Amino acid sequence: MSKLYxxxxxxxxxxxxGGSALWxxxxxxxxxxxxxxxxxxxxxxxxxxxxLMDEAGATVTDAQVLTKPSLVYFGYxxxxxxxxxxxxxxxxxxxxxxxxGYDVTPVFISIDPARDTPAVLTDFTENLxxxxxxxxxxxxxxxxxxxxxxxxxxxxxxxxxxxxVDHSTFTYLMxxxxxxAEFYKRESTAEEMAQSVGCFVDAAKSLAEN
Numbered sequence: 001m002s003k004l005y006x007x008x009x010x011x012x013x014x015x016x017x018g019g020s021a022l023w024x025x026x027x028x029x030x031x032x033x034x035x036x037x038x039x040x041x042x043x044x045x046x047x048x049x050x051x052l053m054d055e056a057g058a059t060v061t062d063a064q065v066l067t068k069p070s071l072v073y074f075g076y077x078x079x080x081x082x083x084x085x086x087x088x089x090x091x092x093x094x095x096x097x098x099x100x101g102y103d104v105t106p107v108f109i110s111i112d113p114a115r116d117t118p119a120v121l122t123d124f125t126e127n128l129x130x131x132x133x134x135x136x137x138x139x140x141x142x143x144x145x146x147x148x149x150x151x152x153x154x155x156x157x158x159x160x161x162x163x164x165v166d167h168s169t170f171t172y173l174m175x176x177x178x179x180x181a182e183f184y185k186r187e188s189t190a191e192e193m194a195q196s197v198g199c200f201v202d203a204a205k206s207l208a209e210n
Contacts, residue, residue, distance in 0.1 A: 032207050033181060036199035046172065046180040047072075048148035052109065052137040055122045065133060069201050070105040071184075071193075072172040074151045076112035076165050077124040082186070084128075090171055091129035092190035093197065100194070102201055106132040111153040112165050113142050173197055175204050 031037070050062045066072075071090045075083035090106045097104045106129050110116035113136050116124075121134030136142070146153060153167035171184040171193070181200045184193050 033200055033203050036196060036203055037182065038196065046150055046183070047174055050141070050145035050148055052135040052141055052145060053118060055118045055125065055134045057118045060135070065107060065135065066105075066174050067176060068103055068105050069176070069197065070107050070174045071197070072107045072109065072149070072174055074109045074111050074146060074149065074153065075167060075169070076110050077116050077120055078112065078162075079165070082169055086169055086171065086186060087128050087132070089188075089190050090193070091132065093193040094129060094131070096190060096194040097197055100198060102198055104197060104201075108132055108134050109142070109145055110134070110136040111142055111146060111151070111167055112155070113137055113139055115161065173200060175200060177208070178204055
């Protein structure tokens, strides 16, 4: 009898694995960007409406900012190393893409609105890329944007103006008409990102033409 139960358990596990594999296969086969993905099924409820403030102090929405393929990063200008390095990498990827005929916008959304005024953002973005868009806003507006992109941030206890902010470090590829397409980790190089973004942009163009 124990052998029978053991056999049934093995069959159930095999069936579960097989069903999961079939779901992944079907999801990928129905995904027009499957060939571009780095091993995982992308998509999902990442990204959404936001209302923030640009470097000129004007109120802008996601529809006004994300008009081209965009690399979106959440961070803060006082960040000692991670944010400058990640955004410099993103800027390098944008330059590589430009050399290959792709027009991609780097976007930096501050999660530290208390210190990141439009003027502060302007200094930060101009030092990284001439086309980088810097966005800030009220704490409530920033929270809405962060939640839409499923990002995390938390300011450390502040005894003065030199506090740090813990935060996630993903970069998100957003495509007009499609929305979220892919995310990139800190380990991704500028060249790897450029290859990936180019693939997604080409796939989106082909999809729109068919």
